[in-house]
Amino acid sequence: MHAAAADRSTSAVLGRDFLASIVVFLVALPLCMGVAIASGAPPALGLITGIVGGIIVGSLAGSPLQVSGPAAGMAVLVFQLVQEHGLIMLGVVGLIAGALQLLAGVLKLGQWFRAISPSVIHGMLAGIGVLILVSQLHVMLDDAPRASGLLNIAAIPEAVIKAIPTDGSVHHLAAMAGVITILTIVLWNHFKPKQLSLIPGPLLGVIVGTIFAMVFALPITLVELPDTLAGALNIPTGEALAGFTNPDILTLGLVFAFVASAETLLCATAVDKMHIGARTDYDKELRAQGIGNMICGGLGALPMTGVIVRSAANVEAGATTRFSAIMHGVWLLLAVAAFPFVLNEIPTSVLAAILVYTGYKLVNIAQIRKIAEFGRQELAIYFVTLLGVVLIDLLTGVILGFALATAKLVYTFSHLEITREHDEETNRVDLWMKGSATFFSIPQLGKALESSPVGSEVHIHVEKLDYIDHACLEMLSSWEKLHQTTGGTLVVEWSELVERYGRRSEDPSKTEIPGLMVRPAA
Known part of the structure; x- marks a missing residue:
């Protein structure tokens, strides 16, 4: 009986994962091709990455419900690589990045990749979103994206003019197909019935946009997939593999691995x-991920990451094991192998429209509000990273954000505010300390203490102090001994300081902190 119950339970789990895999496949199919187009690569290379991400990485993953494949977040890097070094170098950089990821995993560095300020990461993603949006806006008009983010932004007025119907131009027809695709996604996401909630908006957008183009026989550019996957491979040549010795290629491999x-x-x-x-x-x-990217590199396909859109769809569809991620890769393989003629009917402007919408979603307004709750400094880190990515390049943007986040950390752990009050009648001095008292603060603290009159009773209020290090405690201890020789006293009024650092003295009215005697406040 127990065996039968276990079999039924296993069947139920596999059934949910099977259905979830179909949902993930429907989400991944248009995105794999769209990300490839945004990357300046053939759509088939995005599909190959999706297949490897599902079947190979899905089988080995440390996160069983995460789905891997080509990601919009990498599209900007890939586009720059293809423009500067050619498509053939994509595999070489993928091999380097994958090997570095595999090595990092073997050395158990996984947790360290998470030790990055969320403001930097979200700023990076928002910057990537802006770059994808402004580049794919031109592709949505059957036009070529410009060589940089700034040029794409500068060309937006020209794109608007091209979207206006004129004789002999098809840009406005491609734009119509793209706009209909975006409207379909937006309306579906807002008004879809619960019974059909698992149907992904991007897939429906592709279907509606493609049907629109077919019904009106629009003379716009369509996706081109080879008859077989073997014909789509971009395997690095011996000459390309010599790029392993090129410092620029090695640097790109490191950047790819990090991002x-x-x-x-x-x-x-x-x-x-x-x-x-x-x-x-x-x-x-x-x-x-390292193994997956090395395989993709060997095939000359796009690099992969874990992708939140596909992963969220997987969880929402009820997946419970890695079986769903693996099967979505199988469905991608079958679709490319058996139905390339169907995929070849999809206009590139429709896929570009999905990326325009994706780029907009990456600039997450709700996330900006959440970051703002943590203060202006975090907001500054976010926007410096975003602007660095858009105006300069991705690596520089991330470095600028990381440097600013580090500067903020140093400031936080070195900044100390001291407010002083002196009652001349009682010869009492009160010092309120706020922030962090570290060795950086010793000159400031020393100046405040030394301003106390001879023989005064000095009270230090530290209830708003976040941290005090041993150097400051030693400094207080030394100054107390010196002040006592003038008939003065030092009282630290913070019971929490005692709880953190103190031990009871033989004198019940006092508490000892190593190097410092504290009289509890009355």
């Missing part, structure tokens, strides 16, 4: 919050 790892592990953390099942093994996930 892909950070995005993957942040995605895994978000997925953990969505369900109550097994938690992520970050080092195992990093090793799986």
Whole structure:
């Protein structure tokens, strides 16, 4: 009886995962091709990455419900690589990035990739979202994206003019298909019936946009997939593999590894919050991503990361094991192998429209409000990262954000505010301390103490102090001894300081902190 119950339970789990895999496949199919187009690569290379991310990485992943594949967050990097070094170098950089991720996982560095300020990560993603939006806006008009984010932004007025119907131009027709796609996604996300809630908006947008183009026989650019996957491979040549010795290529491999790892592990953390099942093994996930990216590199496909859109769809569809992620890769493989002629009917402007919408979603207004709750400094880190990514490049933007976050950390742990009051009648001095009292603060603290009159009773109020280090405690101890020789006293009025650092003295009216005698406040 127990065996029969177990079989029924296993069947139910596999049944839910089977249905979830179809939902994830329907979400992933248009995005795999769209991200490839945004990356300046053939759509087939995005589909290959989706297949590897499902079947291979899904089998090895440390986060069983996370779904991996080509990510919009990497599209800007890939586009720059393709423009500067050619499509053939994509595989070489993928091999380097994958090897670095695998090594990081073996060395158990997974947790360290999470030690990045959320403001930097969200600023990076928002900057990527802006770059994707402004570049794919031109593709949505059957036009070519410009060479940089600034040029794409500068060309937006030109794109608006091209969207106006004129004789001999098809830009406005492509724009119509793209706008209809975006409207379909937005309306579906807002008004979809509960019974059909599992149907993803991007898929419906592709279907409606494609049907619109077919019904009106629009003369716009369509997706081109080869008859077989073998014909789509972009395997690095021997000459390309010599790029392993090129410092620029090695640097790109390092950047790819860092960005892909950070995005993957942040995605895994978000997925953990969505369900109550097994938690992520970050080092195992990093090793799986490394193996997946090395395979994609060997095939010359796009790099992969864990993708939040597909992963969230997987959880919402009721998946409970890695079977759903694996099967979604199988469905992608079958679709490309058996129905390439169907995919070839999709206009590129329709896929670009999905990326325009995705770019907009990456600039998450709700996230900006949440960051603002933590203060202006965090908001500044966010916008410096965003502007750095958009105006300069992704790596520089992240470095600027990280440097500002580090500066904020140093400031927080070195900043001390001291307010002083002196009652001349009682010869009492009160010093209120706020912030962190560290060795950086010793000159400031010493100046405040030394301003106390001879023989005065000095009270230090530290209830608003976040931290006090040993150097400051030693300094207080030394100054107390010196002040006592003038007939003065030092009283630290903070019971919490005693709880943190103190031990009871033989004198019941006093408490000892190593190097310092504290009289509890009356």
